[in-house]
Amino acid sequence: MQPISIRSFLCALALAAGVLPAVQAAQPATMRLDYQHSGNALGEHYAVERVLVEPLPWPGSMARTIDDSNRGVNMVEVVDIKSGKVLYSRGFSTIFGEWSSTDEAKTTTRAFQESVRFPQPEQPVRVRILKRDERGLFSVVWSADVDPKAQDVIRSQPPAPVKPIPIRVNGDSADKVDLLILGDGYTAAEMAKFEATARKLADHLFTVSPFRERAKDFNVWAMAAPTSESGVSRPSTGVHHASPLGTRYDIFGSERYVLTTDNRALRDLAQYAPYEFIEILVNNDTYGGGGIFGQFSTAAANNDWANYLFVHEFGHHFAGLADEYYTSPVAYQSNGERQEPWEPNATALRDPARLKWRSHVKTGTPLPTPWPKQAYDSHAREYQKARAALRAQNRPESEMSALFKADLARTEQLFSAAPQRHAVGAFEGANYESTGFYRPEMQCIMFDRSQTFCSVCRDGISTIIDLYAGTPKH
Known part of the structure; x- marks a missing residue:
């Protein structure tokens, strides 16, 4: 199945929806490297499974092929072998990376399937997987050479099982x-x-x-x-x-x-x-x-x-x-360290003067920022007990939903009287930890079941929209 036929099909779908995509220069094909990522809490290994050309052209912007957002535990780089030029990069994280922090990973070795996708190059490339170290910097942990003209590249796919x-x-x-x-x-x-x-x-x-x-x-x-x-x-x-x-x-x-x-x-x-x-x-x-x-x-x-x-x-x-949030049980096992998170909306606050979202903080806002944490934690403990009991007894989902609704109402009531209710600061309790990590605002979709993102999360989202929509950097 050739890319042009699928693209024509999708254009027909768009026309049926009443939208005609703008005419663009031909996009490169989409290449995918499937590989195995295996290991345990002490180490990891990679191995190529297959390289293939997907049925559709590359869906992304060719104007922003390099990722400068500094997100993710890992990053993929596609490098021209002859010149050494980085042609494409994107940050990402993996299920393996998350699993490696669990108790199981201390005693068991497992393998996980992973993929990286990139615009098909014209010449052989080196696909590099990088990993963030304890300093927050990326270094190469694995690489595989990919020749787009190699005989073992899969170039033909079966018909689509369902239509988008x-x-x-x-x-x-x-x-x-x-x-x-x-x-x-x-x-x-x-x-x-x-x-x-x-x-x-x-x-x-x-x-x-x-x-x-x-x-x-x-x-x-x-x-x-x-x-x-x-x-x-x-x-x-x-x-x-x-x-x-x-x-x-x-x-x-x-x-x-x-x-x-x-x-x-x-x-x-x-x-x-x-x-x-x-x-x-x-x-x-x-x-x-x-x-x-x-x-x-x-x-x-x-x-x-x-x-x-x-x-x-x-x-x-x-x-x-x-x-x-930090009161709900999670599979992740803390190592007790408080390294600065790469995520844009959490910090270890090692240096308040260099807070990553300092531009959002009004002069005079205390860092750390006070909030009714003791009262919140006391309620959260009782709420988590009730939640665990409902699951243990396999109660109807309607009862769990009612508990969630009551919990959110209690949080809203508690926060409504807090002096820093709408401030941007550094509120202790984040990243699954009660102490040592801080969030930008008292409340956010990433904190509880409220309805809005905080200003720092909104900025973090906008950065990625710009990257994938090909919006030029200012």
Whole structure:
């Protein structure tokens, strides 16, 4: 299947949606390197699986091929072998990287599938994977030479199993951020339900700033391969369903954590739509989701808090935003160190005069910034006990939703009287830690189930929109 035929097909879809993409110079093809990332808490290894040319042209801007956002645990660089010039780079994080911080990684070696995608070069290139060290600097940990003309490059793909649905098309993919909403756990009879949910959640995303103001910079597509059973696996309750993407709950032992570790299935389906970012909707009622920077995010589509889940998890995947909460149990195991996080919305505050979001802080704002932390923590302990009891007793999801609603109301009431309620400062408690890490504002979508991003998160998101929409740096 040649790229031009698929592109013509997508243009036809866009026309059907009432939008005609602007005529652009031909984009290069999309190359993908699939590899294995294995190891444990003490070390890691990489090995090539395959190199292939995807069916669609490169969906990104050729004006911003170098990533200067300084996000992610890892970075991919595509380097011309002859000249040494870096042709393409992007920051990202991995499931392996997260798993390596769990207790299991101390005693077990595992392998995870990963991929990097890049514009097809004309000459042989060296694909380098870099990793951030304890100083926050990137260094090369693995490389593989890729010759786009090599005989073992896979150049022909089977026909698309399903057609992508245009949700929002604002122009040619080269000038837009392309978001692909995938469904998992939807039967053939539930495809209309999937499309309606994808449209609803996409509409909600673009009511939240800064996505609202930048809505015209996005294209949104949706696609789902039908499954024989409705819903995805939730092993902790004995539910095991076969689904096309293998998405499931209970990742790393966390009942609400939803991911897929079947990267090949994910990429082999996603390649039939233009995309740079993926959010997977699971056809389940139980609260849950997840997000890995530069990989994908997930959300329980039928939950009462689906709007929040969709946006919060997308914040992780899209912009590398840190979780700002610290009272919920997580799979991550702290090493006790307080190194400066790379995420734009968390800090160890080693030097308040050099706070990474200092430009947002008004003169006279104390750093650290006082907030009713003791009262919040006291309530949070009781709330977490109630939450754990509901799950242990397998109570109806409506009771969990009611608990979430009451918790948010209590937080809003507590914060409403705080003097620094709307200030930007450094509020202790973030990045899963009660002490030693700080967040920019008292409340944010990345902190609780409220409805807005703080100003620092909004800036962090806008930086990535600019990068992928090809907006020139000022």
